[in-house]
Amino acid sequence: MKIKMFVLYGGKSVEHEVSLRTAFTVLGSIDREKFDVFPIYITQQEGAWCCCGIQERPHATIDELVMRPESVSPSQSMGSVLLRYMSGEGKKVVLPLLHGSNGEDGTVQGLMELLDIPYVGNGVLSAALTLDKAVSKQLLAQAGIRQTDHISFRLEQWSEEREQWLDRLERALGYPCYVKPATLGSSIGISRCEDKDALIRGIEFAFRFDRKLVIEREVAGREIQVAVMGNERPLASLPGEFIHRHRFFDFESKYMDKELVMSIPAELPAGVMERIREYAVQAYSALCCSGLARVDFFLGEDGQLYLNEINALPGFTGTSMYPVMWERTNGTAYSELIEKLIDYAFMRHADKLTVQYAR
Incomplete structure (x- = not known):
């Protein structure tokens, strides 16, 4: 009998469009x-x-992915889908392809846990941790992983102590620096700031998408990515990087530039490649990840490695780094990679069933 696969995509998120590309x-x-x-x-x-x-x-076409709901009420429409399609008998698995808020942040994962249905990717805790850059940086620092200098604050703090925060940011980080919403991906809401006026504009812009921000010192150098896969014994791919002409690799640069070139494996000094793979697995484990994640590093001009962030649901199009890195690492084809991730979902679910809930 075939396995029932429920593919969730779209979502109430500013990364809705990215999810459609992945799902297609x-x-x-x-x-x-x-x-x-x-x-x-x-x-x-x-x-x-x-x-x-x-x-x-x-x-x-991608446009055909968009459907009209029978009810615009999330509770009624969700209940209808769960009862009509997901409550039946047979082996089933959920593939959440929801980028950003209301999908990559542990919310959908929590629903699947309550429904006791296996699902691909990170669990509730790791999904929430990896999406929140401010919290994940604290945990990674405790794990002894080097990161770029950064400061985080919330909207109410900015509203009440604007000048104090500006002074602190300029003294601690300087320019150029990057302003990032704490819980978004795909470079949405991010600004590269070279002076105080740009910093103020970047902060006001980022607060349109989130109520907590992370401001980071710029690291001059290269951005290197690593794909990680697995549960208890995760594996790291060969590192890769995009060769591009952009000073700031923003949303348009990532998804609209037809001249991007992938370099996999990235050309790295002796010993750096294995250190990056080792640190990627270390960070993956520190944030309790399972299934998959992409770990991004900066290789500074000083030769130091700085962990940038972990993406628990990386882009999964045919031109996205994550699947291509695995293909270049061990020949894993795109469709085979999806099935491997599904196997990890079933293994994690089977392990969960061994837990006893009564004395």
């Missing part, structure tokens, strides 16, 4: 001889759930 590639790569595929679209404005049953063949 994943849905086009799943082996329908092994899986009955149920695409579940979540609207951006209301967070309503939509499902039209089994998808016999992949969509021809």
Whole structure:
């Protein structure tokens, strides 16, 4: 009997568009001889759930992924999808392809835990930790992993003590620096600031997307990425990097630039490649990750490695770093990689079933 695979995508998130791109590639790569595929679209404005049953063949365009909900009420639409499609018998797994808030942050993972359905990727705790840059940096610092200098603060602190925070940022970090929403990815809401006026504009802009920010000192050098996969014994891929002409690798640069070139494996000095892979696994374990994550580093001009961040649901299109790094590392094809991640989901769920809930 085929495994029922429920693919969640879209979502009430500013990264909705990125999720559609990921879902389009994943849905086009799943082996329908092994899986009955149920695409579940979540609207951006209301967070309503939509499902039209089994998808016999992949969509021809990304636009076809967008469905209209029977009800705009998230609770009613979610309940309808859960009862009609996900409550049936048989082996099943959920593949959450939801980037950013309301999907990558532990919320959907918590729902799957309550429903007792295996799901791909990080659990509740690790999903929440990795999405919150401020909290993850604290834990990584405790694990002894070097990071770039940074400061975090909340909207109410900025509103009440604006000049004090500006003075602290200029003294501690200087320019150029980067302003980042604490709980977003895909470089959305990020600004590179070279002076005080730009810093103020960047902070005000970032607060449109989040109520907590992280400000980081710029590290002159290269950005190196590593794909990690696994549960208790995670594996790290060969490191890679994008070769590009942009001073700031923002959303448009990542997703619109047709001249991006992947260098995998990245050309690195002797010994640096293995150190990056070792640190990636160390950071992955420190944040209790499972399933998959992409770990991003800066290799400074001083030769030092600085961990930038961990992305618990990296981009998964055909031109995204994560799947290509595994293909270049050990020949794992895109569709094979998806099935490996599903296997990790089943293994984690089976391990959970061994836990006793009564004395």
